[in-house]
Amino acid sequence: MSDSKNSASGVSEHTVSGASIMLEEVTKTYPGQKKSAVGGLTLEIPAGSIVMFVGPSGCGKTTTLKMINRLIEPTSGQIVINGEDVTTMNGDELRRRIGYVIQAGGLFPHMTVAANIAMVPKMLGWDKAKIAARVDELLELVSLDPELYRDRFPKELSGGQQQRVGVARALAADPPVLLMDEPFGAVDPITRQRLQDELLNIQSEVQKTIVCVTHDFDEAVKLGDWIAIFNEGAQLEQYDSPERILANPASEFVENFIGSGAGLKQLTLTRVNEVDLVDAITTTPGKRASDVLSQLQGAGRKLAVVLDSRGRPLRRLGRRQLSRMEIIEGTYDPGLPVVGEQATLNDALDTMLVASAEYALVTGRRDVFKGIITVQTVMEAIAAANSASDDHHEAPVGLNSGAINVVDIEVEPAERGGEPA
């Protein structure tokens, strides 16, 4: 692990278990095709960071991702992971060391959740007890109760839950690198937002190197430490931090790709845990409602939050509801406006609008309640963030080789300027 690279990603204060990845002049040309799907790409992926590949469909971003674990063999060039050239090693063994998540999880329908997660540890020859313990640990990590979900089959899970199990399976053998191919493409927007928040929470615990393909630029801004924007033939248009791509698009192509929504970029750039949260009166099921009510009145607050035994929010109770109750009930309210602490302010606003509330409950790692964010907080944060300057890290290396390709970069965006990206 090279520590010099960690500082660039801004996570050096945590223990990074990820590995750096270096693509060196990697080219993929399919037989019978003149133009390369990926042309002479050199790309540095710093250890412990999330790098997002975005670009129009067919631009070669997925091909590039699949060349990292050699599901697609590069025609030429080298792939170096943690200083080790993996271009010629056994592909199956390489892939067991790299987590892989695809859309909808790609779970095997004829195996239980536990069996799906256990696939890689089994191949690595772990003993049964160790595998069982690891399965439960991972289910906890992705916020699924092991008792409840271990023995279920994938069809008995919702789309979001399947995706979570997919992530758990990818993390099973604790690989330093996680590759994700449009992981959240098949779920509804609210679930997607929750899954993104969770991924960020998980990442703050595990500190892997994550490479993720998406076609959604907002997702890239939210998840990515670095974003690589590709044009046809995996030509790198820009490879930089989300802040700087939004502030200084390198080309017209990038500008078009970002789209007009960039006006409200501070909403996407600021995260919930970067603003001050309001702390709330919390209680647990079984407490006397009148006690909680007097506590509320004493503090001059309007609502109390009911938490379960693990500190996860179950429901909110207003003063009127409390006055009608004797004992606090522990039923779960599915309409609760909840947002992860790593979510963007954009997500928080969305959540409030969907729930018609002027606040949202913020949760941290493993869905533990952290506090409340209000519309007012969001507005103040936008105002504050607009005047703040962003920190400058040096961007990792990324370029395509060859004179012809350089000409391509300059000619194509101008020609394609009128098309929607």
Next chain:
Amino acid sequence: MSKETKGLIYQLVAIGAAFAALVIWLVTADLTETERQTLDPATIWKYTQEHLQITLISTVIVLLIAIPLGILLTRPSLRKAAPAVRAIANFGQAAPAIGVIVLLAFWLGFGPKTAVISLVIYAILPVLSNTIVGLQQVDQRLVEAGRGIGMSQLAVLFKVELPLAVPVMLSGIRTALVLLVGTATLATFINGGGLGILITTGVNLNLNVVLIAGSLLVALLALTVDWIGRLVEQLARPKGLS
């Protein structure tokens, strides 16, 4: 109780009832001496055993040829050959079974061996094409997911593709078995043995009771084999599917 389980029970009851009716009819009917000799239970049991033997041996050979062939024809390198091989297998089934059996007998000699060979030619198609279809309908993303987490091609085949193809493959095998039980009747024309002898005897000697009893027995045997096939399909269906 599921619809399939109910269907299985009805089918078993119907087979049992039909068999009981046949036995009662044969016991109470006014039979001639020749008829009684031909329909002697011990003799019928011997014919049935021969019949099942021919059927089972052919089935095993069919499985040994058609399943590996089907697997090979769905691998990327051989995928292009699949239509051609299926056309040949189609020809085997489309050719009249009686013609194939008799022609092969003139070439390879009379007896059970030739009967088995022609039956195999006849029954390869359903198993082959269901193996191919069963493997083709496996979601390619699952194959990719398997490869992506480091499973070898063989591991993906045995742990993902084949288990998911089992329901379709089994229904092809059941079709083949039923075809074989029916067609094994023709083995008698080349001294291959089996229940077909009751039918030919019935026709040749104008013994209607023997003819009807023979036909009914073959039909009941086919239905029983079909029933066993359905039962196996139910039990072997991977959990978590459907």
